[in-house]
Amino acid sequence: MKYFAGIDVGSTAIKVAVVNEAGEISGVHVTPSGSLFHKNSTEALSTLLSKLNLKREDVRYLIATGYGRKLFKEADDSISEITANAIGAFEAGKAFGGVRTIINIGGQDSKAIQIDNTGNVVNFAMNDKCAAGTGRFLDVAARNLDLDLEELGDYHFQGGEAPLNINSTCTVFAESEIIGLLAKGHGKPEIIAGIHYSIASRTVRLAKRVGIEDRVYFDGGPALNKGLVAAIQDELGRELVIPDHPQTTTAFGAAMLARSEFMAEQSLENN
Amino acid sequence: MEYETSRVIPTQSVPYSRSRQAGESQDMLDHIVDDFQDNPESMKYFYDLFRQVYCHGEEVKHDGMLVGTTCIQAPEELIYAFGATPMRLCNGSYHYDQKGADFMPAKSCSLVKATLGMLNSDNVIPKVGKPDLIVNPTTCDQKKKSSVMMEGMGYSVYDLEFPNVKESEASRVYWQRSVRQFAARLRELTGNKLTRKNLQAAMAKTGRAQAAFRKLHSFRIKSPSLILGKDAFLVTNAYFFDDIDRWTKAVEKLNEELAQRDRSGFKAVQSKAPRVLFTGSPPIFPNLKLPLLIEEAGGVVVADETCSANRMLYDMTAVDEWMVNDMVDSLADKYLKPCTCPVFTRNDDRRRRLLDLVSSFNADGVVYQSFAGCQVYEMEYRSVAEEFNKAGIPMLFVETDYSVDDKGQLSTRIEAFLESLKNRKKQRA
Numbered sequence: 001m002k003y004f005a006g007i008d009v010g011s012t013a014i015k016v017a018v019v020n021e022a023g024e025i026s027g028v029h030v031t032p033s034g035s036l037f038h039k040n041s042t043e044a045l046s047t048l049l050s051k052l053n054l055k056r057e058d059v060r061y062l063i064a065t066g067y068g069r070k071l072f073k074e075a076d077d078s079i080s081e082i083t084a085n086a087i088g089a090f091e092a093g094k095a096f097g098g099v100r101t102i103i104n105i106g107g108q109d110s111k112a113i114q115i116d117n118t119g120n121v122v123n124f125a126m127n128d129k130c131a132a133g134t135g136r137f138l139d140v141a142a143r144n145l146d147l148d149l150e151e152l153g154d155y156h157f158q159g160g161e162a163p164l165n166i167n168s169t170c171t172v173f174a175e176s177e178i179i180g181l182l183a184k185g186h187g188k189p190e191i192i193a194g195i196h197y198s199i200a201s202r203t204v205r206l207a208k209r210v211g212i213e214d215r216v217y218f219d220g221g222p223a224l225n226k227g228l229v230a231a232i233q234d235e236l237g238r239e240l241v242i243p244d245h246p247q248t249t250t251a252f253g254a255a256m257l258a259r260s261e262f263m264a265e266q267s268l269e270n271n
Numbered sequence: 272m273e274y275e276t277s278r279v280i281p282t283q284s285v286p287y288s289r290s291r292q293a294g295e296s297q298d299m300l301d302h303i304v305d306d307f308q309d310n311p312e313s314m315k316y317f318y319d320l321f322r323q324v325y326c327h328g329e330e331v332k333h334d335g336m337l338v339g340t341t342c343i344q345a346p347e348e349l350i351y352a353f354g355a356t357p358m359r360l361c362n363g364s365y366h367y368d369q370k371g372a373d374f375m376p377a378k379s380c381s382l383v384k385a386t387l388g389m390l391n392s393d394n395v396i397p398k399v400g401k402p403d404l405i406v407n408p409t410t411c412d413q414k415k416k417s418s419v420m421m422e423g424m425g426y427s428v429y430d431l432e433f434p435n436v437k438e439s440e441a442s443r444v445y446w447q448r449s450v451r452q453f454a455a456r457l458r459e460l461t462g463n464k465l466t467r468k469n470l471q472a473a474m475a476k477t478g479r480a481q482a483a484f485r486k487l488h489s490f491r492i493k494s495p496s497l498i499l500g501k502d503a504f505l506v507t508n509a510y511f512f513d514d515i516d517r518w519t520k521a522v523e524k525l526n527e528e529l530a531q532r533d534r535s536g537f538k539a540v541q542s543k544a545p546r547v548l549f550t551g552s553p554p555i556f557p558n559l560k561l562p563l564l565i566e567e568a569g570g571v572v573v574a575d576e577t578c579s580a581n582r583m584l585y586d587m588t589a590v591d592e593w594m595v596n597d598m599v600d601s602l603a604d605k606y607l608k609p610c611t612c613p614v615f616t617r618n619d620d621r622r623r624r625l626l627d628l629v630s631s632f633n634a635d636g637v638v639y640q641s642f643a644g645c646q647v648y649e650m651e652y653r654s655v656a657e658e659f660n661k662a663g664i665p666m667l668f669v670e671t672d673y674s675v676d677d678k679g680q681l682s683t684r685i686e687a688f689l690e691s692l693k694n695r696k697k698q699r700a
Binding site: 079120121 | 683684686691695698
C-alpha cells in the first residue's frame with residue numbers, strides 16, 4: 001500500500017495527516033510548534049508514522065505547508081496554506097454535500113477562501129498584519145481569565161442572554177479591556193461570550209469580502225471551540241460545516257495534493 | 272509662510288541618517304541581484320548606478336539648474352528646454368518614511384512621507400545637493416499639502432496647478448495655461464528663453480528615451496518574458512535621476528542584449544510562470560518589496576500600470592504645428608489626456624488601459640498595490656475590481672506600506688494567488 005502525507009507547520013501547532021491510495025485518512029497528529037520548528041516537525045511525522053505502523057518509505061510523497069513550509073526540506077514540495085486549505089476543505093466538505101466558502105482561524109491569522117465547484121481558489125482574504133480575531137487572541141484572553149483554552153467553549157453558554165461588548169480589536173488593548181471588565185465584577189461567561197462575538201464579527205466581515213456562497217466550512221484550531229462556532233453562526237445567519245478534525249484540514253489538503261501529484265507523475269512515467 | 276510652520280513643524284535637519292537608508296538600499300540590491308540567476312549582463316550598469324548613488328552617496332552630474340519634481344505630471348521637456356535638469360524626488364525608503372511621519376498624519380501615504388523625510392535630511396538623493404526649485408503638481412491631497420512643508424524646510428516650491436476632471440475642455444484650457452505659467456517661472460529661474468529649437472531638442476531627448484523604453488517593454492510581451500519585472504522597475508527607477516542620454520544608451524544596450532537572448536532562445540523564467548500585471552501605488556527603489564515577492568514566488572511581472580514605470584514613459588507628445596506656443600500646448604495635452612492617475616473624477620481610461628495591458632501582454636492575473644493611506648488608489652480599487660470581475664480576470668488587492676513586517680503574510684498571499692493562477696491555466700489547457 002502506498003501512503004501520502006501532508007505536514008502543516010503552523011505558528012502554534014504542527015499538524016500531520018496521512019492518506020492512503022484511495023484518499024482516505026489513515027491518521028492525523030497535532031503537536032505544539034514550540035521553538036524548535038524543524039526538530040518538532042520531524043518528530044511529529046515519525047510519531048504519526050509509528051502510530052500507524054508505517055515506515056518513512058511507505059510515504060511516497062510529502063508536501064509541506066504553513067508558515068514553516070520552506071524550512072522543512074525533507075518534503076518533496078511545498079504549497080501555500082491557502083491552496084492546501086482549499087483542497088482539504090473541498091475534499092472533506094464532500095461528505096456534507098460540498099462547500100464553496102471556507103473560514104479558517106489559525107494561530108496568527110484568519111482567512112476566508114472562496115472555491116469553485118472543482119476546488120480551485122477563486123478569491124481569498126486574510127487579516128492584515130495584526131493578531132486581532134485570531135487564535136492568539138483567544139489564547140491571551142484565556143490566560144487573562146485563568147482558564148485553559150479548551151474551557152472557553154463551555155463558559156460561553158453559561159452566561160445570561162447578552163454577551164458583553166469587547167470594543168478593542170487590538171489583542172493588547174483587548175487584554176486591558178478584559179482586565180477592566182473583571183475588575184468591574186463581570187462574570188467570566190459574559191466576558192467570554194463577548195470575546196467570541198468580537199472575533200465572530202471580524203471573521204464574518206472578512207468572509208463577506210470574498211463573498212459567501214453555498215455551505216460555509218469552518219476549520220482551524222478555534223473551530224473546536226463550540227462557543228465561537230455558535231457566535232459565528234449567529235453573525236453569519238447560517239449553519240457552519242464543522243469537520244471531524246478541524247485542526248488538520250490543511251494538512252489533509254496537503255496530503256491529498258501529495259497523492260494527486262504522485263499519481264500525475266506516475267501516469268507521466270507510464271506513458 | 273514662515274510664521275506658523277516654523278513653530279509647528281520641526282524644520283531642523285534630521286541628523287546624519289545616510290547609513291540607515293544606505294543599508295536598506297544595499298539589502299534590496301542584494302536581493303535583486305543575488306537571489307536570481309542569469310541577470311542580463313547589461314543590467315550591471317543599473318545595479319552599479321544604484322549602488323553608487325543610494326549606497327555610497329555618489330553624485331550624478333547634471334547640467335544647469337536642478338529642478339526637483341514630485342510627480343510625473345510636471346512636464347520635464349520644458350525643464351530641459353530651459354537648460355535645467357529635472358530630478359524626480361519621489362522616495363521609496365522606509366527609513367525616510369518614518370522620518371517623514373513628523374510632518375504628515377500617521378495614516379498617510381508612505382511615498383509622500385518618505386519624500387518629505389528625505390528632503391528634511393542632509394541627504395537629498397539621488398543627486399546630492401539641494402534642488403534650485405521643486406515643482407509640485409497639485410494632484411492628490413497629500414502631495415498638495417506637502418508644498419508648505421517643503422517651503423518650511425527652506426526649499427523654493429512651485430505649485431503647478433493641475434485639474435481634477437480630465438474630460439472637460441475647461442480643464443484642458445486651464446491646464447495649458449498652467450503649463451505656460453510654469454514656463455514663465457522656469458524662465459525667471461534660469462534666465463533663459465524658451466525657443467522652438469530648444470523645446471524641439473528637449474522633446475527629441477525624451478522621445479529617444481521613450482523609444483528605448485517602449486522597445487524594452489516589447490520584450491516582455493514574449494512568452495516567457497525576456498526580462499524580469501524587478502529589473503524593469505529598476506531601469507525605470509533610474510530614469511528618476513540618471514543623466515537622460517546616458518540612461519537611454521544603457522537601455523539601448525540592454526535591448527540589444529535582450530534581442531540577442533531572444534534569438535538564442537533564452538528564457539528568463541520558467542514557461543509556466545504565471546504572468547502578472549502590476550498596478551496601483553508605484554514601486555520605487557528601495558521599496559520593490561511586492562514585485563520582488565511575486566518573482567521570488569515564481570511569478571513574473573510582465574507589465575505595469577504605475578507612475579514609476581509605464582505611465583511615466585509610455586505616452587509620447589503629438590505635435591501638430593511646430594511653433595513654440597502650439598508645442599507647449601501639445602506638451603500639456605500629453606501630460607493630461609493619456610494620464611491614468613486615480614486623482615481624476617473618472618477612471619474609464621485607466622480601466623480601458625488595464626484591460627488592454629492584460630490582453631496585449633497575455634497576463635494571467637493582476638496585482639493591485641495600494642499604499643495604506645493612498646486614498647485615491649484605495650477608492651478606485653472597487654471600480655477596477657468590478658471591471659476585472661466582469662472580464663473574468665483574477666486580481667489580488669494588497670494594502671501595504673514601506674515597512675517589511677508584513678513580508679511573511681504577503682508571501683503567503685502571493686504564493687496562494689500564483690497557485691490559483693497556475694491551476695486556472697491547467698484547467699483551461
